[in-house]
Amino acid sequence: MTTDMKTAIQKAGITLPVNRRIWMWLKDHPKSTGAQIAAVLKVPDNNVATLCKDMLDRGMVLREFEQRRGKVGMGWALRDVALYTVNPKMEQYELWSKPAKPLPLPKAPQKDMPKVAPTPVPAVMLEPGEFRVAPPWSAENFVQTITLRQARDLHNYLNEIFNPKEK
Numbered sequence: 001m002t003t004d005m006k007t008a009i010q011k012a013g014i015t016l017p018v019n020r021r022i023w024m025w026l027k028d029h030p031k032s033t034g035a036q037i038a039a040v041l042k043v044p045d046n047n048v049a050t051l052c053k054d055m056l057d058r059g060m061v062l063r064e065f066e067q068r069r070g071k072v073g074m075g076w077a078l079r080d081v082a083l084y085t086v087n088p089k090m091e092q093y094e095l096w097s098k099p100a101k102p103l104p105l106p107k108a109p110q111k112d113m114p115k116v117a118p119t120p121v122p123a124v125m126l127e128p129g130e131f132r133v134a135p136p137w138s139a140e141n142f143v144q145t146i147t148l149r150q151a152r153d154l155h156n157y158l159n160e161i162f163n164p165k166e167k
Helices: 002-011 018-028 034-041 046-056 141-145 150-163
Strands: 061-072 073-086
Touching: 002 061, 018 046, 018 073, 034 046, 034 073, 046 061, 046 073
Parallel strands: none
Antiparallel strands: 061 073
């Protein structure tokens, strides 16, 4: 089946953009595969695949998958094949705009660490043989109890251990 437009274009010898030729082919032959379109229009398969994906993103064509038996390696197997059809909302060819890409998510705001009061450890003189039970250890308590200089020294020491400089 050929449309009047297609016939007129052929008579005039006008070359249309490939995406328009694909759309016109799909309008006349719904549920066509990319390989069928490429063979008929004499366009490389990868160009057809790219343009069909582009028109799919724009909402100009619809895609469904069908399992077909095809050659895979040395044998045959079932594989999904994409079938393209013109969107029924499109009466005639019009290059629709691509939907805007979603904006990247904003970075999460930096949360201040909650201020945790250090647990006081009373200074007690112990007799030989006496033991004191230490309060439970936590990173928050440790960070709250060291000075800035001690934190910098600890950072440098750990950096030397985990990121040794090659000599």
